[in-house]
Amino acid sequence: MKKLLIAILALSFSSVVMAEDHPIATITGTGIDLKTYDHAIAGSIRDFLVWGFVDEATFSSELIMRRDGQIVRANFKKDGDKIGGVIQQQIDGKSRETAIYLKGINKEQKALLLEIAGEPVTVTIQFDKIENDHFINPVYTATIRGETVSFRLEGDACYGFSFHLAALILGAYAH
Numbered sequence: 001m002k003k004l005l006i007a008i009l010a011l012s013f014s015s016v017v018m019a020e021d022h023p024i025a026t027i028t029g030t031g032i033d034l035k036t037y038d039h040a041i042a043g044s045i046r047d048f049l050v051w052g053f054v055d056e057a058t059f060s061s062e063l064i065m066r067r068d069g070q071i072v073r074a075n076f077k078k079d080g081d082k083i084g085g086v087i088q089q090q091i092d093g094k095s096r097e098t099a100i101y102l103k104g105i106n107k108e109q110k111a112l113l114l115e116i117a118g119e120p121v122t123v124t125i126q127f128d129k130i131e132n133d134h135f136i137n138p139v140y141t142a143t144i145r146g147e148t149v150s151f152r153l154e155g156d157a158c159y160g161f162s163f164h165l166a167a168l169i170l171g172a173y174a175h
Contacts, residue, residue: 029140029151032169036153039161045172052168054161061164063087065172072175076100076167084115084167087175098175100167105159110135112159112166116144116174123166134158140166144174 027034027041034043040053048067055061060077067089074087084101103120104113112123123142127135134156141150151169 023155025153025155027151027153027165027169030147030149031173032149032151034169036155039164041165041168045169048172050168050172054164056160059083059160061168063168063172065175067175074171076164076171083163085171087171089175096175098171100171100174102163102167112163114142114166114170116170119145121170123162123170125162131156135162138162140169142166142170144170149173 024035024037027036027043031046034041034045034050039056040051042051044050048065050063050065052061052063058077060075063074063076065072068091070089072087072089074085076085077083082101084099087098087100089096098117099115101115102112103115105111106113110125110127112125114121114123121142121144123140125135125138125140127138129136135158136156137152137154138157139150139152140162141148143149149170153165157165
């Protein structure tokens with residue numbers, strides 16, 4: 001609980017820094033080909049299309065996917081003492097759900113501690129340098145269900161935007 005509280009505070013403080021615009025940048029990686037601008041992403045993950053955005057004012061994000069002939073939407077936000085959300089989809093009358101929640105931040109190791117589909121997932125962040133509390137050209141790496149997934153943002157991101165990128169991208173990837 002203490003780690004989560006620290007994470008919420010760190011992300012809250014970084015939201016002020018998140019408010020500035022960023023130029024169009026690319027995000028590429030394991031089955032990931034996206035563009036990002038002003039805290040929005042669009043492109044493809046695996047073999048489907050995605051679009052998402054972060055609302056800095058509410059520290060929330062929305063993911064929209066065109067997958068399996070359907071439009072699938074999910075919201076990631078602060079709800080009580082949790083930050084995250086659930087991707088839900090109906091396929092042939094069966095429900096498919098993928099929950100993504102922030103469990104904490106390890107600033108010493110530069111890592112986000114998530115829970116994806118009930119499993120702990122550590123997202124490591126490597127970067128060229130830090131400027132104004134932003135990672136420059138960060139590379140995010142996680143192992144989901146035994147598969148290593150990595151993606152690089154050609155640009156910059158603070159911890160808050162990094163969490164939302166991880167929720168949007170890794171959530172879509174895992175779903």
